[in-house]
Amino acid sequence: MRTRITETIARPALLAAALVPAAGMWLVAVDAGGHGSLNRWLLVVLVGAPAAALLAPLAARLAARPARREATALVALAAAVATTLGALAAGALDGSGALAPGRGLLLALAVTVPVAAVALAWRPAPAAAHPADVGASPAQPADAAPPARPARRAGGTTRRGFIQIGAAGSVAVAGLSRVIPAAKAQPVPFRLTITEGDVVMEDGTPVFFRGFRATDAVKDVPSIPGPPIGNTGPGVKGREIFEGDEVQIVVANSTPREHVFVIDKGDTEAPSAPLFDPVTIGPHETATINFTPHEAGSYIYRDADRNNRLLGMYGAFIVMPAGGSGALLPYRQEAPNLPIRTELRSQHAWILSDVDPVLGELARVQRRTSKIDYPLTKVLPRYFLINGETGVEATRNEELTIPVIPLHVEGAAFAGVLIRCINTGVATHSLHWHGNHVFIVMRNAVPEREGLVFEKDVQRIEPLQRIEVILPAHTGFEAFPPLNQNHPKVKEQHFPMHCHAEMSQTAAGGSYPFGMLTDWHLVDSEQTAVEVRQRLADERRDGRQPVSADQVQAAIDERAGNSGPGGGDGKSGGSNGSGSSGGSGDQKSSSGKGDGKG
Amino acid sequence: MAENPVTGTLKLPNQHNVFNCVLNESQFELMFPPQVGRIETFGFVTDEADWEAKRNDPALMAPGMPLGIGELRKFKRKVFVSGKLVMPDGVEIRHWGFEDENGLKTIPSSPIRVTAGDLVQVDLQTAKNRHTIHHHGIEPDMDNDGVGHTSFEVLGHYIYQWRPHLANAGTYFYHCHVNTTLHVQFGLFGGLIIDPFEPEPKGPGKLPFADAKEEWRYQHERIWVPYAIDPRWHTLHHLAGFCLEDAGLNSFDPKYFLLGKHPQHPDERPIIGDAEQPVALTMPAGETAYLRIIQSTYHPVEIDFGALGQFIEIVESDGRPLRTEISLTGLPGAEVPTSIPWNDWPPKRITPAERYGLVLKPTVPGVYPVHFTFHHWVSNEVLGHMNTEVTVV
Numbered sequence: 001m002r003t004r005i006t007e008t009i010a011r012p013a014l015l016a017a018a019l020v021p022a023a024g025m026w027l028v029a030v031d032a033g034g035h036g037s038l039n040r041w042l043l044v045v046l047v048g049a050p051a052a053a054l055l056a057p058l059a060a061r062l063a064a065r066p067a068r069r070e071a072t073a074l075v076a077l078a079a080a081v082a083t084t085l086g087a088l089a090a091g092a093l094d095g096s097g098a099l100a101p102g103r104g105l106l107l108a109l110a111v112t113v114p115v116a117a118v119a120l121a122w123r124p125a126p127a128a129a130h131p132a133d134v135g136a137s138p139a140q141p142a143d144a145a146p147p148a149r150p151a152r153r154a155g156g157t158t159r160r161g162f163i164q165i166g167a168a169g170s171v172a173v174a175g176l177s178r179v180i181p182a183a184k185a186q187p188v189p190f191r192l193t194i195t196e197g198d199v200v201m202e203d204g205t206p207v208f209f210r211g212f213r214a215t216d217a218v219k220d221v222p223s224i225p226g227p228p229i230g231n232t233g234p235g236v237k238g239r240e241i242f243e244g245d246e247v248q249i250v251v252a253n254s255t256p257r258e259h260v261f262v263i264d265k266g267d268t269e270a271p272s273a274p275l276f277d278p279v280t281i282g283p284h285e286t287a288t289i290n291f292t293p294h295e296a297g298s299y300i301y302r303d304a305d306r307n308n309r310l311l312g313m314y315g316a317f318i319v320m321p322a323g324g325s326g327a328l329l330p331y332r333q334e335a336p337n338l339p340i341r342t343e344l345r346s347q348h349a350w351i352l353s354d355v356d357p358v359l360g361e362l363a364r365v366q367r368r369t370s371k372i373d374y375p376l377t378k379v380l381p382r383y384f385l386i387n388g389e390t391g392v393e394a395t396r397n398e399e400l401t402i403p404v405i406p407l408h409v410e411g412a413a414f415a416g417v418l419i420r421c422i423n424t425g426v427a428t429h430s431l432h433w434h435g436n437h438v439f440i441v442m443r444n445a446v447p448e449r450e451g452l453v454f455e456k457d458v459q460r461i462e463p464l465q466r467i468e469v470i471l472p473a474h475t476g477f478e479a480f481p482p483l484n485q486n487h488p489k490v491k492e493q494h495f496p497m498h499c500h501a502e503m504s505q506t507a508a509g510g511s512y513p514f515g516m517l518t519d520w521h522l523v524d525s526e527q528t529a530v531e532v533r534q535r536l537a538d539e540r541r542d543g544r545q546p547v548s549a550d551q552v553q554a555a556i557d558e559r560a561g562n563s564g565p566g567g568g569d570g571k572s573g574g575s576n577g578s579g580s581s582g583g584s585g586d587q588k589s590s591s592g593k594g595d596g597k598g
Numbered sequence: 599m600a601e602n603p604v605t606g607t608l609k610l611p612n613q614h615n616v617f618n619c620v621l622n623e624s625q626f627e628l629m630f631p632p633q634v635g636r637i638e639t640f641g642f643v644t645d646e647a648d649w650e651a652k653r654n655d656p657a658l659m660a661p662g663m664p665l666g667i668g669e670l671r672k673f674k675r676k677v678f679v680s681g682k683l684v685m686p687d688g689v690e691i692r693h694w695g696f697e698d699e700n701g702l703k704t705i706p707s708s709p710i711r712v713t714a715g716d717l718v719q720v721d722l723q724t725a726k727n728r729h730t731i732h733h734h735g736i737e738p739d740m741d742n743d744g745v746g747h748t749s750f751e752v753l754g755h756y757i758y759q760w761r762p763h764l765a766n767a768g769t770y771f772y773h774c775h776v777n778t779t780l781h782v783q784f785g786l787f788g789g790l791i792i793d794p795f796e797p798e799p800k801g802p803g804k805l806p807f808a809d810a811k812e813e814w815r816y817q818h819e820r821i822w823v824p825y826a827i828d829p830r831w832h833t834l835h836h837l838a839g840f841c842l843e844d845a846g847l848n849s850f851d852p853k854y855f856l857l858g859k860h861p862q863h864p865d866e867r868p869i870i871g872d873a874e875q876p877v878a879l880t881m882p883a884g885e886t887a888y889l890r891i892i893q894s895t896y897h898p899v900e901i902d903f904g905a906l907g908q909f910i911e912i913v914e915s916d917g918r919p920l921r922t923e924i925s926l927t928g929l930p931g932a933e934v935p936t937s938i939p940w941n942d943w944p945p946k947r948i949t950p951a952e953r954y955g956l957v958l959k960p961t962v963p964g965v966y967p968v969h970f971t972f973h974h975w976v977s978n979e980v981l982g983h984m985n986t987e988v989t990v991v
Contacts, residue, residue: 202625203842342926354976376977382848392624395747408926415926427975428898430949432734434743437916439924452936455918457735460898460949474928475660476737480717480761481641482660483739488640493740494748500951501896501975502779506847510839512777513628519748543624552621555630556841559728 015116016056019079020048020086023111027087030107040090048086052079076116080108187246187290188239190229191215192301194253194281194313196363199224201355201383202390202507202514208360210303211312215252224388225351225424226315229301232349232420233400243296243322243332249289253281257370260304261287263317265295265445267464269306278304283368296321296331297445298349298420298466305371306426310356310379311363314424316349319445330418330442330468337447344470345414348403352461352499352516353388354381354425379426384504384516391498391505391517396540398533404521405473406529416470423461429504432458435476435495435522442468458500473522492532493522619842629841631746633728635754640741642759643717646670653717660763662929667795668715668761674699675731676723677774679836681705681785685827685854686863692832693785696722696731704874705859706771706823706894707788714767714795714808720758727836728753732775733790734951735768735917736760744775751776765929767794767807768917769821769890769953779847780838783831787894789821792917806888806955807919809935814913814957818887820879824948824970826852826895826982827861850896855972855982862984868967869986880989883963887988889956893948897975900947903940906958906966906988910940914955947973960990 024044028037055078084104193215198206199222211222229249231240241247251261261279266272276291293299296319303313321332327343356379362372386394387401394401403417419438423429440454441447444466448454461467475483476493483490498505498517507514521536523529621629641658643649649670652658659665675696681703683691698708712718722731728751732744738760741749750756774786794808803817828851839845855862858875871877881887889910893899903910913920913935923933940946940956948954960966966988972981 204620338924340924377979379976380849381976384848392622392628395628396624408928410927428949429975430898430951432951434732434745434748435737435740436928437735437737437918439926441924451922452938453921453924453933454915455921456952457916458949458952460945460947460952470924470926472926472928474926476739477660477662477763477766477928478737478760479660479739479742480643480759481658484657486657487739489739489741495740495743496745496748500949502782502950503848503850503896503975505779506839508842509844509846509848511629511842512779512839512847513747514625539624543622543627545623547621547623547626549620552619552626552841555626556619559630559840560837 013053013056016052016075016079016082016112017049019076019112019115020052020083021045022115023079023083023108024048024086026111027083027104027107043090043093044083044086046086047089048079048082051085052082055079055082072113072117076109076112079112079116080105083108083112187248189248189250189288190227190239191250192227192252192315193217194251194255194259195220195222196255196367197221199312201357202392203511205357205508207355207357207383208364209312210255210308210363212251212301212315215250220254222312223315224312224385225353226301226313228316228318228349230316230318231320231347232316232318232351233347240320241293241318242320243294244292246290246292249301250286251279251281251289252286253283255367256283257368258282259308259313259370261289261301262304263299263301264464265297265299267444267462267466269464271304275299293319295319295445297442298422298468299445300422300424300464300466302424306376307359307372307374308370309424310354310359310426311372312353312355314351314353316351316420316422318349318420328414328418330420331447336449338441338450338453340441340470342415343413344416344418345405345473346403347418347420348401349420349422350386350401350518351388352421352423352425352429353385354427354504355383355385356381357383376426381425381427381504382509383507384425384427384499386516386518390507390514392514392543393540394518395496396536396543397518398536398540401518402520402536403471403473404523404529404532404536405471406523406526407475408473416472419469419471421459421461421467421469423463423465426463427501427504428460428462429516430458430460430500431497432500433471433495433497433520435493435520436472436474438469438471440467440469442466471520475522491524491528495520495522621841628747632750633746633753634750634756637750637756639719639757639759640739642757643670643719649717660761663715663761663764667797668713668717671712671716671718672699673710673718673720674723675707675720677725677727677729677786678703679784683827683859683861685861689829689854691827691829691854694781695785696788705785706825707786709789709791709821710772711789711791711793712762713793714762714764717761718759720772721755722752722758723755724752729774729776729781729786731758731772733758733760733770733772735770735953736762736790737766746776762792763929764795764808766917767792767805768914768919769892769955770917771892771894771951771953773894777836777839780831780834780836780845782894783828783850783896784836789823789890789892791821791890803886804888806914806957807935809930810913810919811935811937813959814886814888814937816886816888816957818879818881818885819890820876820887821858821890821892822877822970822986823858823892823894824899824972824984825856825858826897826972827854827856828852829854852895852897852972852981855970855984857970857984857986862982866985869984871986877986878988880991881958881960883961883990885959887958889954889958891948891954891956893950893952895972896950897972897981898947898949900971900973902946902969902971904967904969905964906960906968907940909958909960909962911937911957911959912940912943912954913937913957914953916953958988960988963990965989 028041087104192212196210209222212226213223214227259281263275264271279287281287299317301317302309437455437457505513505515678697679694681693693705696707697703730744742758770790772790774781794805801815803815839847857869857877860869869877919935921933925931968986970984
């Protein structure tokens with residue numbers, strides 16, 4: 001807990017104490033007109049500094065979970081009050097006459113506020129609240145000491161909170177994720193804060209969410225999805241949780257309404273096999289939840305109310321099997337579980353979600369309402385996310401979402417990638433892998449039974465369901481000429497994964513394929529994997545550059561100019577046939593990406 | 599039918615404010631993938647003589663493929679947009695499709711049926727707009743996978759080439775992967791069946807896949823394609839929803855429910871089908887039928903076989919046999935095909951783009967109704983249903 005004390009109590013206390021001499025100097029200089037000022041200043045500091053150190057942590061408790069701005073105000077206030085107290089005491093002691101407490105306080109604040117603001121803001125903050133920015137930082141356990149481990153060689157160095165906790169000991173090299181359970185860890189709390197706010201969608205629309213953020217997040221906006229608890233993949237790795245570990249989750253509710261926190265093994269709206277009794281957290285209250293998960297698998301932590309979940313109150317909770325001797329496998333290799341004979345190369349979590357902005361607007365104006373009345377028959381999701389992103393970002397997110405897998409070699413130590421598909425949404429999704437079929441190995445934290453294996457290219461996943469699949473990463477056996485060393489593109493093959501309930505491939509009613517879409521890359525070697533990850537990271541960064549309006553318009557014109565309504569023959573569209581074909585002649589400007597001729 | 603205001607705005611191609619979208623580079627690349635007018639397929643097999651040489655070239659064999667087998671199979675799929683389908687209430691629905699090499703224009707588009715080991719060439723001709731063909735469930739190289747952002751969209755002509763592996767006989771489908779949400783619903787899809795390579799059949803009928811149990815050899819077959827039509831979508835422009843335009847493509851609200859091209863009549867009569875697309879099945883007791891189900895629409899479908907369920911086993915899904923073990927090599931290892939009785943498979947729901955292969959071995963004569971029910975993907979409400987029947991004599 002030492003880190004926690006340092007972070008949460010000592011830092012504001014020290015800062016507040018340090019502010020007292022500065023404020024005291026100003027106060028004494030202005031108030032005492034110069035006589036006996038050094039002695040008086042010393043008195044002020046002597047009384048004020050300890051008072052400030054005591055007051056600051058107390059003041060910090062005024063807010064359920066102060067974000068940076070609130071913390072600044074509270075520290076400054078504590079220091080100012082302490083300085084004023086010191087000045088009052090000094091006035092009484094040296095008999096120079098009492099100063100007006102109100103005036104003193106204002107004078108002290110004039111110094112403490114700006115200094116505290118500067119002192120607490122020294123950490124650089126990200127520029128914009130994109131869901132991925134906040135979504136990626138794990139619910140950070142308190143003893144977040146940076147572990148000594150090999151640096152990630154590619155791609156993992158963006159501004160994302162990249163925290164790997166040493167307690168459980170894990171190795172992350174070039175996307176390889178192996179888990180080595182260490183001695184049983186003390187229950188270090190995972191800290192979440194319930195909050196609300198706008199998150200900007202792919203088309204620029206701000207949508208109001210209720211959600212969770214890491215309690216020590218730098219911005220007070222919901223993380224979509226909530227911060228992961230446990231190991232959700234190579235890009236972001238929180239402290240891993242193993243079967244039998246004691247887990248403590250501290251949930252602060254910064255909203256003026258009640259919420260109910262639940263983790264359920266089942267997939268029904270009303271919890272059928274909760275890991276602990278659902279916990280009600282009152283407005284501005286904090287709940288500490290202790291429990292011990294006994295079954296490995298993927299779970300969803302969430303608000304018990306469906307609409308609150310649809311508003312963004314969900315996150316992944318991942319439990320690794322105990323006794324695995326460090327092998328990355330989703331469950332214990334014992335009867336009657338379906339055996340997985342080879343250790344897996346890495347794991348990813350794909351947290352699927354649906355977004356209905358209308359519900360968000362209801363939530364915006366019903367801040368005190370815990371359960372918003374919005375029946376399922378009215379729900380019309382308008383955005384469809386994987387790990388809080390749509391296709392555009394998700395096809396570049398090599399840290400979190402996209403497997404970049406070296407080709408499976410017969411007899412290799414590792415094979416395949418475990419993908420935890422977690423449907424936090426309200427729609428039944430239909431995940432389709434191009435390039436390889438996947439093996440279904442686990443559903444709702446229950447391993448598949450030995451003796452019956454489904455190898456699928458489409459997997460149905462209902463709301464609240466979690467389905468683990470293995471993407472094997474073998475060559476595409478239907479390529480001709482085959483994908484061997486003679487094939488010019490054997491170095492890297494690139495395939496999408498998307499939901500085949502095609503409504504989900506849109507954003508705001510259109511913009512295919514800005515929906516529930518991502519990619520995976522099949523590469524010929526570890527070295528190529530490093531290169532591809534680096535390229536994706538670069539593209540992700542550069543991809544934020546705007547494209548000129550002329551270039552967009554030219555591309556649109558080229559497509560729109562091909563024909564009118566009816567899709568091509570100019571007949572079925574009715575009266576517009578001649579108009580459209582007339583237009584197509586001068587619209588065939590090339591976009592520069594192909595020969596553009598029909 | 600009222601014209602969609604969105605489509606109306608597209609009548610004038612020079613109306614620059616139709617799509618007022620601001621894009622970043624990532625969005626631009628995903629929305630405007632590379633396109634080709636006419637390019638050569640890598641490693642294209644030009645003719646029978648070329649194929650004869652290549653099928654005997656060890657350097658051109660995928661792992662596990664024997665030398666010297668397979669035919670060169672050429673298909674033509676030309677996009678048409680003039681299709682019309684009349685619903686039982688008299689409403690005419692406009693649809694698209696792929697016209698086949700014999701000039702047939704139907705919905706779903708004509709099936710592609712080949713034998714494992716064949717070399718398949720599907721010649722896509724797109725007329726004026728961009729399309730692709732994704733052979734769904736087939737695992738070719740990415741250029742032949744038919745996805746714009748991982749390869750290219752086709753404006754003109756491209757020949758997709760691939761070769762089904764001996765291990766992968768089964769039930770697939772193919773569809774356009776450009777603005778897929780709209781184009782598949784518009785009818786740019788069809789069945790894709792890969793029969794196992796069996797030069798000398800060991801019994802009467804066909805096997806569903808190479809190492810299927812002999813008792814699954816079938817004499818009768820049906821391909822059931824659940825499909826539903828949202829009439830509003832069929833009035834949209836081919837670019838509807840393009841570039842931040844709201845075309846309501848997140849709301850699929852079907853009014854007509856079909857098996858293939860045959861809509862369910864409101865009087866609940868079972869869909870019988872016709873010679874081109876037979877649906878209802880009549881078979882003698884004691885024989886075997888193989889039912890292939892290809893889910894081609896966007897809401898989950900629940901199937902109720904009633905009393906017929908006791909005679910049905912699931913043996914295949916998504917072009918892969920059910921097996922006893924995982925084989926991460928992608929090719930069968932020590933594991934063997936297995937099955938699960940239909941009545942022991944709790945979901946009974948088939949999700950969009952999923953396929954199932956069912957072995958039906960009825961022993962008791964009778965007329966068995968079969969019901970397909972569409973459930974809304976969010977609310978789970980019943981949207982509509984289709985009926986057909988199996989008559990065992």
